[in-house]
Amino acid sequence: DAEITQSPRHKITETGRQVTLACHQTWNHNNMFWYRQDLGHGLRLIHYSYGVQDTNKGEVSDGYSVSRSNTEDLPLTLESAASSQTSVYFCASSLSGGYNEQFFGPGTRLTVL
Amino acid sequence: AQTVTQSQPEMSVQEAETVTLSCTYDTSESDYYLFWYKQPPSRQMILVIRQEAYKQQNATENRFSVNFQKAAKSFSLKISDSQLGDAAMYFCAYHINNDMRFGAGTRLTVKP
Numbered sequence: 001d002a003e004i005t006q007s008p009r010h011k012i013t014e015t016g017r018q019v020t021l022a023c024h025q026t027w028n029h030n031n032m033f034w035y036r037q038d039l040g041h042g043l044r045l046i047h048y049s050y051g052v053q054d055t056n057k058g059e060v061s062d063g064y065s066v067s068r069s070n071t072e073d074l075p076l077t078l079e080s081a082a083s084s085q086t087s088v089y090f091c092a093s094s095l096s097g098g099y100n101e102q103f104f105g106p107g108t109r110l111t112v113l
Numbered sequence: 114a115q116t117v118t119q120s121q122p123e124m125s126v127q128e129a130e131t132v133t134l135s136c137t138y139d140t141s142e143s144d145y146y147l148f149w150y151k152q153p154p155s156r157q158m159i160l161v162i163r164q165e166a167y168k169q170q171n172a173t174e175n176r177f178s179v180n181f182q183k184a185a186k187s188f189s190l191k192i193s194d195s196q197l198g199d200a201a202m203y204f205c206a207y208h209i210n211n212d213m214r215f216g217a218g219t220r221l222t223v224k225p
Binding site: 056059088101 | 117119145146156157158159160165204208211213214215216218
């Protein structure tokens, strides 16, 4: 069955370290997204990609970067982790088009000490 | 800024009863898509129902239906015959011009 996976599921790091969160989907979807979920804010869009070599900034992109070298993967990098980036991170994918359902990964809980 | 507002942080319903979750949004666009997602304790986000803004007919998916009022920018979710498995966080969201925005969520409790 097609799926979307994230790794690691839990991560503890220190302020200033570089961190990369992995996202892998086997749906063959063109669209991929990264969100963060914080209490009281719902989900907020960090970056998104509509295909290989395409990346775009979302609502809260400062301090994050992504790259899309193939259809299946969209890794999220925190260049220099900050305590404000402690959150639960969700990756999602969908077919092209705004109406299509986004399929979400299980989430990664990141703690920055 | 475009926003999605869910004014009910928590709601409670008796099993087999009906409950309505509220959602309002703010946009100057005319073409967009609206969604309700459910997040149970497992944390997995699941699509409940969706609506295209240009369609006047309200979407329905089994026990779930929406009341879409475009002029009022309102998109409420009605859950009929509530079941224990409906207990979850519910998020309203829209997709407008490559921007996906979610509300802060409503926690629904179902009492047996």
